[in-house]
Amino acid sequence: MDVRRLGLVPYPAAWALQNRLADARRAGLAPDTLILLEHPHTYTIGRSGTRDHVFLTEAELATRGIICLDVDRGGDVTYHGPGQLVGYPIFDLGPQPDVGRYLRNLEDCLIDTLADFGIAGGRLSGYTGVWIGDRKIAAIGVKVSQGVTTHGFALNVTTDLSLFTHILPCGISDKGVTSMAVELGRAPVMAGVEDRVVAHFSERFAMPETFAAHVA
Numbered sequence: 001m002d003v004r005r006l007g008l009v010p011y012p013a014a015w016a017l018q019n020r021l022a023d024a025r026r027a028g029l030a031p032d033t034l035i036l037l038e039h040p041h042t043y044t045i046g047r048s049g050t051r052d053h054v055f056l057t058e059a060e061l062a063t064r065g066i067i068c069l070d071v072d073r074g075g076d077v078t079y080h081g082p083g084q085l086v087g088y089p090i091f092d093l094g095p096q097p098d099v100g101r102y103l104r105n106l107e108d109c110l111i112d113t114l115a116d117f118g119i120a121g122g123r124l125s126g127y128t129g130v131w132i133g134d135r136k137i138a139a140i141g142v143k144v145s146q147g148v149t150t151h152g153f154a155l156n157v158t159t160d161l162s163l164f165t166h167i168l169p170c171g172i173s174d175k176g177v178t179s180m181a182v183e184l185g186r187a188p189v190m191a192g193v194e195d196r197v198v199a200h201f202s203e204r205f206a207m208p209e210t211f212a213a214h215v216a
Contacts, residue, residue: 001205002030003198006037011069011080014039014088018150021090025148034201035088036194039080041066043167046141049076053168066163073151075128075141076171083158083179085193091149091205099144103128106153109200110138113155116196119183127172130155135178139170155197156180158187 006014014037024030043054043066054061054068054077061068080086093102107123110130114121114137121138124131130138138155156179164177181187 001201002033004033004035005194006035008082009037009039011039011042011044011067015071018088018090022145022148022150025090025092026146032092033090034198035090036197037086038082038084039086040082041163042080043068043077044071044073044080045069045077046071046073046075048074049171053077053171054166056166071151073141073143075139077167078139078141078154078170079163079167080154081159081163083160085155085157085190085197086152087155087197088152089149089201093144093147093149095147097144097147099142102144102149103140103142105204106140109197109204110153110155112200112203113193113196114180117180117184117188119180129170132178132183135176136169137178137180137183155193157190157193
């Protein structure tokens with residue numbers, strides 16, 4: 001598996017990279033790839049979402065330096081921004097992909113990562129993602145096309161949670177959000193969180209533990 005740890009990348013550039021790698025993976029020209037990065041302030045609206053779930057006008061978004069995009073993943077509206085670890089696995093799940101199992105594996109990777117930092121994350125019945133009680137710490141929204149995955153997860157590490165107040169996160173009105181920094185009372189180092197995510201992807205997806213990490 002190729003791991004690309006890219007730092008801060010604008011959402012449109014990362015989306016274009018995902019699509020290029022997915023095309024190459026389907027053609028057998030690229031290995032399974034895990035992209036890890038952060039985005040500048042961005043709201044994305046998934047296939048089941050609506051612009052009504054973003055409470056800022058276009059002018060207000062521009063003033064705050066936030067872009068708002070319709071995207072082709074599942075789910076509703078979510079926020080991406082600095083301090084949030086975003087992961088885009090470009091994986092070939094085979095000719096008959098078990099998407100439910102894939103989602104559970106993504107959740108398990110993040111639950112195990114949180115446990116490494118002493119945070120007891122888990123699932124919440126009826127919802128995707130990873131939760132601390134009724135507060136979401138990691139959102140998941142994926143797309144599977146011809147057996148190859150795009151989009152993925154967003155784990156709040158040191159995320160500014162006030163940016164969630166301008167949206168209806170994931171279309172859920174009666175739940176909150178949290179971050180690793182809030183749960184720990186301190187800011188974990190992003191590189192250390194990335195290291196643990198990579199290790200648990202190796203475990204859950206039965207991949208080698210040595211990766212070619214690079215920026216591209």
